[in-house]
Amino acid sequence: MQTINTDVLIIGAGIIGASTAYFLSKQGLQVLLCDAGQSGTKASGVNFGGVRRQGRPLSQMPLAARSHQLWGQLSELIGIDGEYIRCGHIKVAFTEQDLDRLQAYNLSVASCGLDLQLLDTGQVHSRYPWLSTDIAGASLCPADGHANPRLVSPALSWAAQQAGTRLMEHCRIIDSRHDGRHFQSETADHQRIQSRFVVNAAGAWAGNIAAMFGDPVPLTEIYPQMGVTEPLPPIMNVVLGVQGGGTYARQVARGNIVFGGSRALSLTAGYARPSHQSVSMLLTRLAGLIPGIANAHVIRFWSGVEGATPDLNPYLGPSSKTPGLFHGFGYSGAGFQVGLASGEVLAQLIATGTSHIPIEDFRIDRFTADSGKL
Secondary structure: OEEEEEEEEEEOOOHHHHHHHHHHHHOOOOEEEEOOOOOOOOHHHHOOOEEOOOOOOHHHHHHHHHHHHHHOOHHHHHOOOOOOEOOOEEEEEOOHHHHHHHHHHHHHOHHHOOOOEEEEHHHHHHHOOOOOOOOOEEEEEOOOEEOOHHHHHHHHHHHHHHOOOEEEOOOOEEEEEEOOOOEEEEEOOOEEEEEEEEEEOOHHHHHHHHHHOOOOOOOEEEOEEEEEEOOOOOOOOOEEEEOOOOOEEEEOOOOOEEEEEEEOEEEEOOEEEOOHHHHHHHHHHHHHHOHHHOOOOEEEEEEOOEEEOOOOOOEEEEOOOOOOEEEEEOOOOOOOOOHHHHHHHHHHHHHHOOOOOOOHHHOOOHHHHHHOOO
16 A cells, blocks of 8 residues: 655645645645545535625634635735625615614624625615615625635645645545554545644535544535526626525626525435525525516526534634644535635644634534533
């Protein structure tokens, strides 16, 4: 059996794993980035593409703030702009109760630098006449935006390789353990990888890796369903969300409107496909929210598989039981924006043992430690 030696083995080449590889390689460590498929083709490459801070819990704000800075340097980091645009993110409310919830949220994150603006009905319809007239108000985060995940995620892997990372695709890790000195990991094609550190960034499949080291966690699969219209004349000038969830949409430079909000169908673990029932529900919601596109042709639907935690916060940081093992997964459908800073945090923890971003709320053992059971 061939043995590959490296400083750090990263399992999962999505946005978390690739970002970690990039920042570690920049610090001179030997990094091997493995993915069971192709880099950036799972949840990191098929998500909606929203790059938002608005709506995140207070615990995620330091991570989101740092990511916001890194997104501003995207071209320098990965060599392309990734179609990243800071056009603003608006979250609309259909009822006065939902508007009150938006106002309460805005007050709770007032010190986080989001510059949120609460808009009444008249302001919404003055600025966004393409929206439904049934809206009670909205909250706007002017510097949030969107990007193309199909470009950004693979480009991160490329940037990591340019910095010195070795990428191995179609390389599934079937076993990993610590022998007291090193991690010994085995691939499905009978290669052994010996490393000083392991980063578990395997997305919806990361629970299996965590369990190998005695870090079992509650993690469920979710299957966001998205679609895209034919190219349309410019309609939307902001990323759109709804208080309480249900619908989100954005228009790209080519004119297509990317949208989502319902759940796809999964008949087996690790796989999802669009559901006819939820497609119909999603289109009805979208046409009610943006009446002007009710007759637009939808050219494609798709889904992906993401790992979700009970509190919707990720698992980010060191193992509770195995020194040298680090986790970065469970982003519950909201990992795209915070992915860059998550990778930087993991790289800092490995290289220096500490990070300037508070991650206590994301610890791997928080459910076991808090409740005494999973």
